[in-house]
Amino acid sequence: NNNNNNNNNNNPSSSPSSSSLAVSRADFSNNILLCGPNPGFSLNNIVITNTSIGHVCPQPPSPPPSPLPPSPPPPSPPAVGNTLMLFKYALGDVYDMLSSWNPVTNGSPCLNGWYGITCASDQSTIIQIDLRFMSFNGTLSPELRWLPNLQQLRLANNQLQGTLPLEYSQLQALTLLDLGSNQLSGTLPLGWSSLQALTSLNLASNGFYSTIPASWASGMRSLNLLSLAGNAGMCGSI
Numbered sequence: 001n002n003n004n005n006n007n008n009n010n011n012p013s014s015s016p017s018s019s020s021l022a023v024s025r026a027d028f029s030n031n032i033l034l035c036g037p038n039p040g041f042s043l044n045n046i047v048i049t050n051t052s053i054g055h056v057c058p059q060p061p062s063p064p065p066s067p068l069p070p071s072p073p074p075p076s077p078p079a080v081g082n083t084l085m086l087f088k089y090a091l092g093d094v095y096d097m098l099s100s101w102n103p104v105t106n107g108s109p110c111l112n113g114w115y116g117i118t119c120a121s122d123q124s125t126i127i128q129i130d131l132r133f134m135s136f137n138g139t140l141s142p143e144l145r146w147l148p149n150l151q152q153l154r155l156a157n158n159q160l161q162g163t164l165p166l167e168y169s170q171l172q173a174l175t176l177l178d179l180g181s182n183q184l185s186g187t188l189p190l191g192w193s194s195l196q197a198l199t200s201l202n203l204a205s206n207g208f209y210s211t212i213p214a215s216w217a218s219g220m221r222s223l224n225l226l227s228l229a230g231n232a233g234m235c236g237s238i
Helices: 002-010 080-091 142-146 166-170 190-194 214-219
Strands: 031-036 051-053 117-119 126-130 152-154 176-178 200-202 207-210 225-227
Touching: 080 142, 142 166, 166 190, 190 214
Parallel strands: 031 051, 126 152, 152 176, 176 200, 200 225
Antiparallel strands: 117 126
């Protein structure tokens, strides 16, 4: 018996080596994608026909790119009082003609009689701003776009400077816009052609230049009065 034990210990095919797994037989054949080094099975007891064992495995494909984060929601319109305050600050009210425009001390523009403001019968919707002859020397704030129900804007006979805000093209209820006799300049915005409800547009006696956008003729379908007198830089055909 001792001799038999010694013979078994000296026979490598009868027992796994210390570095081999104790499996009597392992069959991995016909797995062409199985790759990498032998995990430790005795080569006498492993079948690796039609595999890639012993070969370096290819690099795994890169993970797909992470999806882009969702777009942020569009900004919420500010409160009406805040919109008017931004408009007031841009106008350059050097003589404090709009002292009544203060949501902290004078509440609602409609219920508390802010100067120059006319509201609809619901007492919450601003439909007209009339601030002619007020000596304003600032600019036109684009924030006025947050008053979508505004029908009339009268700012003639001030000293307003700067250009015409493209954002006013969002005032789709606007029927009258009077900016005559100021110091405005620049070109006429192409985007204003979307003002389909506009019937009267006064831009006379300013410093506008270049041509009248052709899109105004097709877009401003309700326009009855257009005044550009006194703008020496205007040119081109009509």
